[in-house]
Amino acid sequence: MSHSLDVDGLLSDASVRIVVCCGSGGVGKTTTAAALALRAAERHGRHVVVLTIDPARRLAQSLGLTELDNTPRAVTGMDESAGGELSAMMLDMKRTFDEVVAAHTEPARAKEIFANPFYQAMSSTFSGTQEYMAMEKLAQLRASKDWDLIVVDTPPSRSALDFLDAPARLGRFLDGKMLRLLIAPAKAGGRSVFNLVTASFGLFSKAVQKILGAQLLTDLSGFVAALDSMFGGFRERSEQTYRVLQDPQTAFLVVAAPEPDAVREAAFFAGRLGEERMPLAGLVLNRVHQTGAAEISAAEALAAADSIAAEFPVAADALRIHAAVAEQAEREQRVIGRFTGEFPQVPVLAIAAQATDVHDLDGLRAILA
Incomplete structure (x- = not known):
């Protein structure tokens, strides 16, 4: 309970x-x-x-x-x-x-x-x-x-x-191996990273460019190269806040x-x-x-409303309103009970x-x- x-x-x-x-x-x-x-x-x-x-x-x-x-x-x-x-x-x-x-x-x-x-x-x-x-x-x-x-x-x-x-996902993205790989052109004096690895990776690079677009790949590579000094910090701060x-x-x-x-x-x-x-x-x-009046159930309120409706219509309407609210409250309690x-x-x-x-x-x- x-x-x-x-x-x-x-x-x-x-x-x-x-x-x-x-x-x-x-x-x-x-x-x-x-x-x-x-x-x-x-x-x-x-x-x-x-x-x-x-x-x-x-x-x-x-x-x-x-x-x-x-x-x-x-x-x-x-x-x-x-x-x-x-x-x-x-x-x-x-x-x-x-x-x-x-x-x-x-x-x-x-x-x-x-x-x-x-x-x-x-x-x-x-x-x-x-x-x-x-x-x-x-x-x-x-x-x-x-x-x-x-x-x-x-x-x-x-x-x-x-x-x-989401914070962990973004931290992994910003600190990920793929982004580190994209830094390579800047560290290699401007030579393409794809000239520094195998020909099979060159085929992969073309696939990446086809999916992302050459301009986006260029922007991404420049962004990561500029962000190199911050690598590790994103994940470290994310993990620290997670511990908090x-x-x-x-x-x-x-x-x-x-x-x-x-x-x-x-x-x-x-x-x-x-x-x-x-x-x-x-x-x-x-x-x-x-x-x-939680002690009056919805069924009791409706029964009382029907019995007095002819003589006391206003009171009957009030009882029906109570019944509607009581029914809703009962439904809500059943839903809450699941938790x-x-x-x-x-x-x-x-x-x-x-x-x-x-x-x-x-x-x-x-x-x-």
């Missing part, structure tokens, strides 16, 4: 420095992350920064900010009586990639990388770049002394597992809605976190429907469905009230 998640106990624990909200798209991760960050600052005096990777502007709006960018912005209008502070930011993956390049290469080499067409495309649209740069930014924030709690809203992905997989995610200072919260697909995805993610030995703190269920049955040790926090969308700090406070 799953037990209730003590969210205040989690947020007040000074040993917890990172809270990662993850789950499939459309389940309320962004709002949940903002609500948790606000509560940690207002109630528990934490110095919090919330990092969102969601391209939508909902987080900025709910925190009373006109916009968010790659630099943390202080949130105003919050209750500071507990001594807490809250800042918010939205990941700019290209700017973060630029920062990484600038920090780990000489200025002239960085300028060469920035001008390379392959880098320009990769830093903006390459698969896995967003998730990898989220990990890079997390490492930067963790190294800063400005915050004692970082709340991460993971990228909206087709699969929630992408947040764990396995540490008790990190708490993962799987966010879901009481819908079959979302709960199924949450179960996959919970299983994966267990396999990777990452600390799963609990399941947050958003938009859970509840009735004000709790598989992971009975995982604490659960159920958040009631809100009457309106969240647009301000009061709305965020109401979520965890």
Whole structure:
């Protein structure tokens, strides 16, 4: 039997420095992350920064900010009586990639990388770049002394597992043997790498050019040659951040809605976190429907409505509304039971469905009230 998640106990624990909200798209991760960050600052005096990777502007709006960018912005209008502070930011993956390049290469080499067409495309649209740069930014924030709690809203992905997989994939790509091979022309005084190896590899090179195109291969080779000084760093930082995610200072919260697909995805993610030995703190269920009179079942409400409909039509309508909500709540509990049955040790926090969308700090406070 799953037990209730003590969210205040989690947020007040000074040993917890990172809270990662993850789950499939459309389940309320962004709002949940903002609500948790606000509560940690207002109630528990934490110095919090919330990092969102969601391209939508909902987080900025709910925190009373006109916009968010790659630099943390202080949130105003919050209750500071507990001594807490809250800042918010939205990941700019290209700017973060630029920062990484600038920090780990000489200025002239960085300028060469920035001008390379392959880098320009990769830093903006390459698969896995967003998730990898989220990990890079997390490492930067963790190294800063400005915050004692970082709340991460993971990228909206087709699969929630992408947040764990993509950084490693990109790190392997940037540090891979094929890219190292492409560096060879620059190291060989401009001679083609294909003149330095066997004729059979020359046939392979023609196949590669046919698939990628000669210009793309040229851009890629130039990009890798310019990036040579950074090889090893991508993988090393990715592995270091991965180890941080396995540490008790990190708490993962799987966010879901009481819908079959979302709960199924949450179960996959919970299983994966267990396999990777990452600390799963609990399941947050958003938009859970509840009735004000749980002791009256849907069937009882409908029967009562039918018996009084002629004499008390308004009361009968109210009973039918209660029955509809009760039926939905029962369906949701059956769906939730699939997760709790598989992971009975995982604490659960159920958040009631809100009457309106969240647009301000009061709305965020109401979520965890």
